[in-house]
Amino acid sequence: MNSGRRQTGSRIPDFYNMNLDERQAHLVEALGRPLDGLLGPEGLEPALADSMIENVVGVYGLPLGIATNFVVNGREILIPMAIEEPSVVAGASFMAKLIRESGGFTAKVDPSHMIGQIQVLDLQDLQEAETTLHEAKTQILEAADEAGPMMLAVGGGARSIAVKTFAQSPAGPMLVFYLIYDTVDAMGANSVNTVLEGIAPLIEILTGGRTHLRILSNLADRRLARSTCHVSPASLAFGEFEGKDVRDGVVEAWAFAAVDPYRAATHNKGIMNGVDAVVIATGNDWRAVEAGAHAYAAREGTYGPLSRWWVDESGSLQGELEMPLALGTIGGATGVHPGARDALALMGVETAQELSEIVVSVGLAQNLAALRALATEGIQHGHMGLHARQVAIAAGARGDEIEAVASAMIEEKNILVDRAEELLRQRSDG
Numbered sequence: 001m002n003s004g005r006r007q008t009g010s011r012i013p014d015f016y017n018m019n020l021d022e023r024q025a026h027l028v029e030a031l032g033r034p035l036d037g038l039l040g041p042e043g044l045e046p047a048l049a050d051s052m053i054e055n056v057v058g059v060y061g062l063p064l065g066i067a068t069n070f071v072v073n074g075r076e077i078l079i080p081m082a083i084e085e086p087s088v089v090a091g092a093s094f095m096a097k098l099i100r101e102s103g104g105f106t107a108k109v110d111p112s113h114m115i116g117q118i119q120v121l122d123l124q125d126l127q128e129a130e131t132t133l134h135e136a137k138t139q140i141l142e143a144a145d146e147a148g149p150m151m152l153a154v155g156g157g158a159r160s161i162a163v164k165t166f167a168q169s170p171a172g173p174m175l176v177f178y179l180i181y182d183t184v185d186a187m188g189a190n191s192v193n194t195v196l197e198g199i200a201p202l203i204e205i206l207t208g209g210r211t212h213l214r215i216l217s218n219l220a221d222r223r224l225a226r227s228t229c230h231v232s233p234a235s236l237a238f239g240e241f242e243g244k245d246v247r248d249g250v251v252e253a254w255a256f257a258a259v260d261p262y263r264a265a266t267h268n269k270g271i272m273n274g275v276d277a278v279v280i281a282t283g284n285d286w287r288a289v290e291a292g293a294h295a296y297a298a299r300e301g302t303y304g305p306l307s308r309w310w311v312d313e314s315g316s317l318q319g320e321l322e323m324p325l326a327l328g329t330i331g332g333a334t335g336v337h338p339g340a341r342d343a344l345a346l347m348g349v350e351t352a353q354e355l356s357e358i359v360v361s362v363g364l365a366q367n368l369a370a371l372r373a374l375a376t377e378g379i380q381h382g383h384m385g386l387h388a389r390q391v392a393i394a395a396g397a398r399g400d401e402i403e404a405v406a407s408a409m410i411e412e413k414n415i416l417v418d419r420a421e422e423l424l425r426q427r428s429d430g
């Protein structure tokens with residue numbers, strides 16, 4: 001259960017330069033409630049983990065950062081991200097800061113329609129079986145709803161069917177039955193699989209064939225999420241880089257991914273840095289999201305970028321990300337993991353659709369962060385800078401000391417806590 005809507009600004013000046021305790025205190029105060037599931041050491045206790053999977057021996061931690069500055073569909077949102085890679089949270093926060101200047105992200109999500117598949121073999125006549133299934137559509141949808149009364153009770157349930165036939169396959173002629181099923185605020189794998197197993201006997205009776213696999217498809221392309229944003233060239237300018245050049249550099253970087261699958265894979269990896277971090281923090285199945293994203297990226301027969309960047313009539317940089325997102329705010333680990341529940345509460349998210357709107361926007365922000373860096377100073381610059389700042393903070397640097405110690409370590413190419421401590425001692429000695 002989350003605590004309902006909260007109106008906290010997502011802009012927290014100097015959050016980056018606070019220490020861990022200060023950041024935690026700020027967050028708890030801003031939210032007006034404790035966040036022990038996210039912030040406390042007792043987040044996921046081993047005893048609870050033991051009830052989630054088999055052979056449990058402990059729990060495994062990941063850094064949890066908060067991306068600031070996000071405005072999605074007019075709402076300010078602080079976004080929890082669980083990820084081990086430096087620069088990701090800072091990159092998302094920084095791009096969100098630029099994008100909020102032009103109104104933030106506009107996101108839209110399809111209804112939660114998942115696809116379930118039943119493989120049918122040993123058929124005498126594929127065409128006849130296909131026709132029979134279409135004729136029996138109402139009967140099948142009713143049977144599916146009988147097999148899933150809980151989803152029906154919350155407004156979900158069977159929506160439609162489709163059939164594909166393969167005259168030839170390594171297993172002989174094959175028919176695939178598709179059930180389109182609305183899982184509302186659940187990711188839906190369990191519900192869909194239960195229903196598929198429930199209706200498989202009916203599919204056998206109707207077709208005279210043998211049903212084999214009955215399983216959800218992770219290519220959730222009826223559950224797409226889209227986010228768009230625009231940034232003015234003025235907001236993109238920094239250092240010696242002019243805004244127009246940064247804008248055009250981002251579009252050229254996108255063009256590389258549009259023509260070359262080797263680049264597209266890395267381009268999409270950058271998007272998934274943001275997407276996965278929020279998906280993990282909210283207890284969702286990131287393997288399912290990954291599988292869907294990459295299958296969708298290859299939907300035209302060649303692997304391509306999930307996002308698109310172009311220059312609009314006003315000269316602004318426009319970006320759009322469209323991808324399948326099968327996420328839940330109920331069921332699975334989302335309902336069990338105390339950190340996941342707090343993560344949803346922190347974002348004030350109540351529905352799976354709202355969560356998807358946020359996740360797809362973080363993916364777009366992350367993509368822009370990577371392309372902007374790649375198109376200008378290169379990716380290593382930011383990585384080293386961030387790493388050095390983190391090391392300086394870990395060594396106890398505060399305020400102005402952080403930048404000074406980090407810069408000295410970068411110059412010396414010696415970024416270690418011991419060295420940072422030494423530099424801090426030297427500063428305080430004199």
Ligand code: MEV
Binds near residue numbers: 266268273370374
């Ligand atoms: C690194 O984790 C992600 C990037 O490689 C993404 C990209 O190249 O677009 C920086």
